[in-house]
Amino acid sequence: VVNLCWFRRDLRLDDNAALYHALKSDRPVLPVFIFDTNILRDLEDKTDARVTFIHRTLVQLQRQLRNYGANMEVFIGTPEEAFRYWTGKYQIGAVYTNHDYEPYARQRDAAVAKQLALEGIGLLTFKDQVILEKNEVLKDNGEPYTIFTPYSKKWQQVLTPFHLKPYPVRRYMSHLFKAAATDIPTLAAIGFQPSGLALPSAELNEAIVAHYDQTRDFPAQEGTSRMGLHLRFGTVSIRQLMKEALALNATYVNELVWREFYQMILWHFPHVVGHSFKRDYDKIPWRNNEVEFKRWCEGQTGYPIVDAGMRELNATGYMHNRVRMITASFLTKHLLIDWRWGEAYFAAKLLDYDLAANNGGWQWAAGSGCDAAPYFRVFNPTLQTQKFDKDLKYIRKWVPEFESFEYVKPIVSHEMARKRVLEVYAKALK
Numbered sequence: 457v458v459n460l461c462w463f464r465r466d467l468r469l470d471d472n473a474a475l476y477h478a479l480k481s482d483r484p485v486l487p488v489f490i491f492d493t494n495i496l497r498d499l500e501d502k503t504d505a506r507v508t509f510i511h512r513t514l515v516q517l518q519r520q521l522r523n524y525g526a527n528m529e530v531f532i533g534t535p536e537e538a539f540r541y542w543t544g545k546y547q548i549g550a551v552y553t554n555h556d557y558e559p560y561a562r563q564r565d566a567a568v569a570k571q572l573a574l575e576g577i578g579l580l581t582f583k584d585q586v587i588l589e590k591n592e593v594l595k596d597n598g599e600p601y602t603i604f605t606p607y608s609k610k611w612q613q614v615l616t617p618f619h620l621k622p623y624p625v626r627r628y629m630s631h632l633f634k635a636a637a638t639d640i641p642t643l644a645a646i647g648f649q650p651s652g653l654a655l656p657s658a659e660l661n662e663a664i665v666a667h668y669d670q671t672r673d674f675p676a677q678e679g680t681s682r683m684g685l686h687l688r689f690g691t692v693s694i695r696q697l698m699k700e701a702l703a704l705n706a707t708y709v710n711e712l713v714w715r716e717f718y719q720m721i722l723w724h725f726p727h728v729v730g731h732s733f734k735r736d737y738d739k740i741p742w743r744n745n746e747v748e749f750k751r752w753c754e755g756q757t758g759y760p761i762v763d764a765g766m767r768e769l770n771a772t773g774y775m776h777n778r779v780r781m782i783t784a785s786f787l788t789k790h791l792l793i794d795w796r797w798g799e800a801y802f803a804a805k806l807l808d809y810d811l812a813a814n815n816g817g818w819q820w821a822a823g824s825g826c827d828a829a830p831y832f833r834v835f836n837p838t839l840q841t842q843k844f845d846k847d848l849k850y851i852r853k854w855v856p857e858f859e860s861f862e863y864v865k866p867i868v869s870h871e872m873a874r875k876r877v878l879e880v881y882a883k884a885l886k
């Protein structure tokens with residue numbers, strides 16, 4: 457009899473909650489991973505860098521497991537098919553895995569739990585991806601927070617050193633199931649090819665994080681940590697990162713709490729997927745002009761800071777946070793295009809794409825989300841440039857033609873667009 461440890465967005469051995477609990481059980485542990493065809497079939501780009509990243513990470517995990525005489529089994533198919541296969545092949549005591557707060561994942565896990573229960577097998581799940589989850593940070597009246605600042609205050613109050621304690625997984629590696637080696641399937645076997653994009657390192661750059669509060673807003677600088685991808689796939693531990701952050705920079709800690717905030721919002725308010733958090737905002741009559749949307753996607757709006765951001769995203773799979781806010785505001789407010797269109801475009805392109813953070817960021821930009829401020833904020837791209845790219849270094853890098861006659865004319869005038877959006881919003885929300 458074996459216990460399975462099902463890896464998903466926690467692709468590391470160290471400080472992994474589910475793996476720790478599995479290893480502490482009384483049965484040998486078999487690590488497993490599913491290339492979920494429900495997810496993969498929706499990825500149009502067959503050179504998707506995130507698939508390359510997952511694949512590369514699995515190969516590394518496999519190498520580490522071999523040092524213990526263990527093996528990770530990888531299945532290609534749906535979770536239902538995978539567990540039918542494994543329950544046929546092994547006598548399984550229990551399946552261990554870490555919480556995932558996304559609606560698809562919740563539905564998937566409920567279905568798997570039901571399927572396993574028919575065979576008398578339990579699905580045991582653990583908190584790993586965030587430090588404080590679900591109902592651990594609530595208002596005094598027991599309701600979830602919907603505004604960040606009071607949430608973050610409470611978050612800091614609830615936090616104890618225990619929450620950051622690493623799970624000492626390495627001590628129990630002898631409890632891994634000793635198995636014959638199998639290979640991780642090739643990328644081609646799952647219908648993908650390697651991506652040419654550069655992937656950021658999992659090493660935290662402490663020198664950058666130490667000055668994060670001063671550097672984080674300037675897209676021309678390397679002033680942020682580039683941890684997004686690693687937090688998304690769990691190739692770094694949030695407990696370890698938070699411990700380092702607490703010693704380095706309070707502003708950086710705050711950003712990690714934003715991440716927990718949006719995961720908590722997604723958990724309590726799953727309607728944000730596809731709907732406005734503030735439901736009234738679903739009444740906004742978006743213009744949804746497809747030609748304008750295409751120009752925004754391609755970085756051809758004639759607003760240099762917007763175009764720079766979109767071109768950075770298209771070329772690298774990354775966009776600086778300040779510019780994410782500017783481009784998102786531009787799409788929703790200047791062009792009056794539905795935030796869901798922008799959300800989907802970012803989801804397809806961002807290496808660090810995360811449903812909770814992306815949805816939260818887009819709804820914040822559209823004014824429909826968890827924000828104390830009303831919708832009147834319409835970023836002025838010119839003022840944003842003067843403040844955050846004063847020397848035009850970022851713009852020159854991505855839009856080299858912007859001072860020449862070749863550069864496209866602005867897609868809309870700022871003044872007209874500002875007036876238009878305020879009128880449309882006021883009318884729809886009245």
Ligand code: FAD
Nearest residue numbers: 680681682683684711715777780784808809810813814817
């Ligand atoms: P740092 O600035 O070094 O921050 C460290 C980590 O803190 C990030 O990796 C991230 O995990 C977390 N974090 C920072 N800011 C936020 C935030 N505002 N909300 C939630 N978490 C945050 N972040 C994503 O991780 N995935 C997304 O898909 C995503 N989409 C966004 C879309 C829009 C429209 C906006 C405005 C923001 C979005 N963000 C998203 C938040 C933020 O822009 C990125 O987390 C950040 O730019 C990633 O770069 P970094 O790793 O260098 O971050």
